[in-house]
Each structure stands twice: as C-alpha cells, then as structure tokens.
Amino acid sequence: MSYDFLFADDLHIHRRNFAPLYRYVDTRQVPLTIHGTLEPLKRAAGDLQSLRELPALRRHRTRLAACAPAELFDLEHDGLRLRPLCVAETLCLSLATRSHWHDEPVRAGDDAAIFARLVEREREVLLDNMAAACLWIDEWRRVLRARQPTFTHAFVFSGSMTYGRVLLELCRFDRTRAFVLESTFTGKEFYVEERHTPIANRSQIRHATVRRSKRLPDSPEQQVRDQAKAIQRLFAAENKNVTQPDEADLPRFAQPERPTLLVVGQVVNDYSLIEQRRGALSSIAFYEALIARVLRDTNYNVLFKGHPWEERKVHLQRPFTRERLQAFAGTLDTPHAARFAIRDHDNLIALGHASDRVALLSSQAGIELAFYEGLRPSTFGTPYYGEAGFTDAFDPHDLDPFIDACLSNPRAELDLDGYEALLDFLQRFLQHHAVTERNSGLGQIARIVEASAEIGAPPPRGGPPKDQSLPARTRRKLRKLRRDPRAFFLDAKLVKALQRRG
Numbered sequence: 001m002s003y004d005f006l007f008a009d010d011l012h013i014h015r016r017n018f019a020p021l022y023r024y025v026d027t028r029q030v031p032l033t034i035h036g037t038l039e040p041l042k043r044a045a046g047d048l049q050s051l052r053e054l055p056a057l058r059r060h061r062t063r064l065a066a067c068a069p070a071e072l073f074d075l076e077h078d079g080l081r082l083r084p085l086c087v088a089e090t091l092c093l094s095l096a097t098r099s100h101w102h103d104e105p106v107r108a109g110d111d112a113a114i115f116a117r118l119v120e121r122e123r124e125v126l127l128d129n130m131a132a133a134c135l136w137i138d139e140w141r142r143v144l145r146a147r148q149p150t151f152t153h154a155f156v157f158s159g160s161m162t163y164g165r166v167l168l169e170l171c172r173f174d175r176t177r178a179f180v181l182e183s184t185f186t187g188k189e190f191y192v193e194e195r196h197t198p199i200a201n202r203s204q205i206r207h208a209t210v211r212r213s214k215r216l217p218d219s220p221e222q223q224v225r226d227q228a229k230a231i232q233r234l235f236a237a238e239n240k241n242v243t244q245p246d247e248a249d250l251p252r253f254a255q256p257e258r259p260t261l262l263v264v265g266q267v268v269n270d271y272s273l274i275e276q277r278r279g280a281l282s283s284i285a286f287y288e289a290l291i292a293r294v295l296r297d298t299n300y301n302v303l304f305k306g307h308p309w310e311e312r313k314v315h316l317q318r319p320f321t322r323e324r325l326q327a328f329a330g331t332l333d334t335p336h337a338a339r340f341a342i343r344d345h346d347n348l349i350a351l352g353h354a355s356d357r358v359a360l361l362s363s364q365a366g367i368e369l370a371f372y373e374g375l376r377p378s379t380f381g382t383p384y385y386g387e388a389g390f391t392d393a394f395d396p397h398d399l400d401p402f403i404d405a406c407l408s409n410p411r412a413e414l415d416l417d418g419y420e421a422l423l424d425f426l427q428r429f430l431q432h433h434a435v436t437e438r439n440s441g442l443g444q445i446a447r448i449v450e451a452s453a454e455i456g457a458p459p460p461r462g463g464p465p466k467d468q469s470l471p472a473r474t475r476r477k478l479r480k481l482r483r484d485p486r487a488f489f490l491d492a493k494l495v496k497a498l499q500r501r502g
Helices: 019-028 039-043 055-065 083-097 111-121 123-146 162-171 208-213 220-235 283-297 320-329 348-353 365-373 400-408 416-432 441-456 472-483 485-489 492-501
Strands: 005-007 032-034 153-157 177-183 189-194 260-264 301-305 340-343 357-360
Touching (some): 123 162, 153 162, 162 177, 189 441, 208 416, 220 365, 260 283, 260 348, 283 400, 301 348, 320 340, 348 365
Parallel strands (some): 005 153, 153 177, 260 301, 260 357, 301 340
C-alpha cells in the first residue's frame, strides 16, 4: 500500500527529535509534505499581540469581537467549535503572566469557569487565540483539500498547540489518519500514538487494556532479557531539555531527625497541567496549600524541588515557581519556615535519597524516584503511570487523606508488589510502546504506521463473492463499506436515511 505523509511543522518534527520516522520516509520513499509556513503563529504559544495585523487574523478577530460573551463559549467556525481548540494555548500565556490564576485558583477541568475567567479578565488574549483557531481551520482545510487523493497520515507534535489541535480535529472527518508525536523523559524514546487528542501526559499507556496488549516474551529467559533492556534504557536516559546536575545541595534542617517530604514541581504553564481534568490548574496554589498543611499538621520537613526548565520556557524565562514559593515562605512563622527549603538546580535522585516521601502532580520524576530510590510516589494529578500499581493517588482538593497517610506511615516506599508493578510498567512502556531512537526504532515505526493503515485498506483480491441477489444500490453501498469503512460511516446522507427508516 502506498502512503502520503503530512508533517504539521518542522519546528519540532525534525530529524534530531524523530530520526526513525525520517528513516522510514527515506527507506520507503514515502511522499512527504512538511507544512513550513505561518511559523510565527506556530511559535506564538498564545501570545499573538504582535501578529494582530495579519490580514486573516485581523478579519477573524473583528468578527469575534462583535460577539456577546455568552456566544463565545459554543461559537463555531466552519463546523468546528473554537473554544476547545485554543484554550490550552491561551492558558500557556495566561498562567505565566497573570497572577489571578494562582491567587484565585480555578479547578482544572472546569471548562465553564476557566472560559468565564478568560472572557472576564483575558478577553483580548482570548480573542487573539480564537481568531488564530479560525485561521488554522481555514489553512488546514486548504491543505487537505489541495491533496487529492488526501494524505494517508498526518503527524502532529504534542497536539496541545492550536495549529496541531485543529489538524487533529479535522482528521476526525477526513480519511487522513492522525498521529501525535512527543518526547519521553528518557530523551531517547518518543511517543507515536494514533489519536485525535493531545498527549500532554495522557499517553495511551495509562490504560490497563493498552498495557496488557503489549505482548511480552513467552519464556522466562526472554522475559528477563526484555526487562533488562527496559532498565538499561532508563539508565541511559538523557532529558533533552534539562541536564541533571551530578550533586545536590542538601538542606540543613534545624531538626534533621524529622522525616522529609520531597515535593517535585512542574513548569507552571506546562500542557500536562493545563490539559488535565481533575488536578490543579494552578500548580503554585496547590504547592502552597500542600506545604502549609504538611508543616501545620505533621512533623515533616518539606523540601521543594523546582523545575529548572522554567528559566528557558516560553513566557517565563525565569524561575517563576521558585519566586512565588520564596514569597510564600516569607509568610510562614519562624518554626515552620525553619522546616521548609527550596532547591531547583540540584540532582533529583540525591534529593530523593534524603527524603522519606515524594509528592507531585503528574511529573515524570515520579518514575525515576520510584526506580532509583524505592519511594512510592503520592500523585495529585493524572500522570500516565498513575494506575500502574506503584503510586498512591490523592485528590488535590482534599488533602486530609494525604495528611492521614503521612501521620500513619512517615516513610512511603515500594513493597515487593509495587516494585514488580514498576518493572512491569517500564518493560511495557519503554520496550513495547515508546519508539526508540536506536536502529530498532525503524521497525517500530513500520509496525505502527502500517498496522493502522490496514484498517482502511481495500479487501484482498479474491474476497467474499458478490451476492447478485442484492439490489444494485445495496451492492454499491457494501463495496463502499469494504473499500473505506471510515468514509462509509461518515456519509451524512446515509446516516440520515437510516435514522428516518429507524
């Protein structure tokens, strides 16, 4: 079967990040279209003020500005609702630049409350991003319609940025199959998942059914070798964004005999926080609430590990979370302040070694601390490893159960079952789900791409015999169903006819 690929950009989807995918294109001689225009819009990450004079953007923005606030929530452009396509990128800017999200937090997943806040306090930014969604709908429809027959596969990075999200949504109604790419914490493996939604810490591997579908070797000897390879990949991890320091400046608490809680921070405007449905939209508000409760109601010392990528992240370029928590520390009374310390450019594993518990939202650091230090992560978000059997999940809006756990068990570490669950997850994830940059990655790409393409492939020659007793029109419909099931079920006329008959 012949393929025709579309890459949504070359800002992220390039050979350094996804070499096996490019090798597949080269070796199979797959026609490839890389969308390389409108790069300022792709790089904007929600900040479109300097681009408002682009004619297409200005035209859409003028129309949107005339809408009443109540209209904007469900407003559509060319059949697609705008709000779900652009809110994530809007929040990427807003969470980094507007303090009200942290001073007056809104629950993650409360779409109505978040959108109402944007309309009320961030209207100009919101209109910019809704206009950009309109522009991208027009642009991607043009690109898809210009290709006849259409692309067989479209590849998008992350899926949270508006331009990628629009393309994923359009692929729902097109014969083009959509794939989302994203890097993993190892730096040498990456995701290639067929889906129409962002990954944003919501990889399909989070589902038990998906994990079970990753077939492991049959013999015990092969199992051991396969698991050892997964562990080796973890040992070889090199995060492309953050260089792990060799050492850590361990805090000298006034009472070092107390147990220590390590709180692992995330970048404040990270899409894994923005896209989650049950965690805290404002990570800072959550950290402040958690730290205050632990200091007040337990005897723990608290060590906060900030994320150094904030100093390079778009719209931040400074240790935003550390600054906020340093201000928070200034409000603590002297005994509590003596039990609280902040670190960021320090070795994570060394900090974990000096700790008795680890708490986090959805950071991938939970995997590393579980593996290297045997700590059982307490999660307050929706990490993709959260239901794999080696973590404890807590509600970020009700801290009482976590405080009770701290009081009843000062040290939270993995038991044998938990460690076996961790190893099983790593084996299924790193060996059989994520794609490696190594030579074997080419074969993984082939299996992912070609297996999905077979879903819509025509039936093999010599298929089922034609039933000449059926009416000609019915036979035509059956041929369409066999040739392209997706197009068959998207045939609006047929669906309406069936509805009328039903």
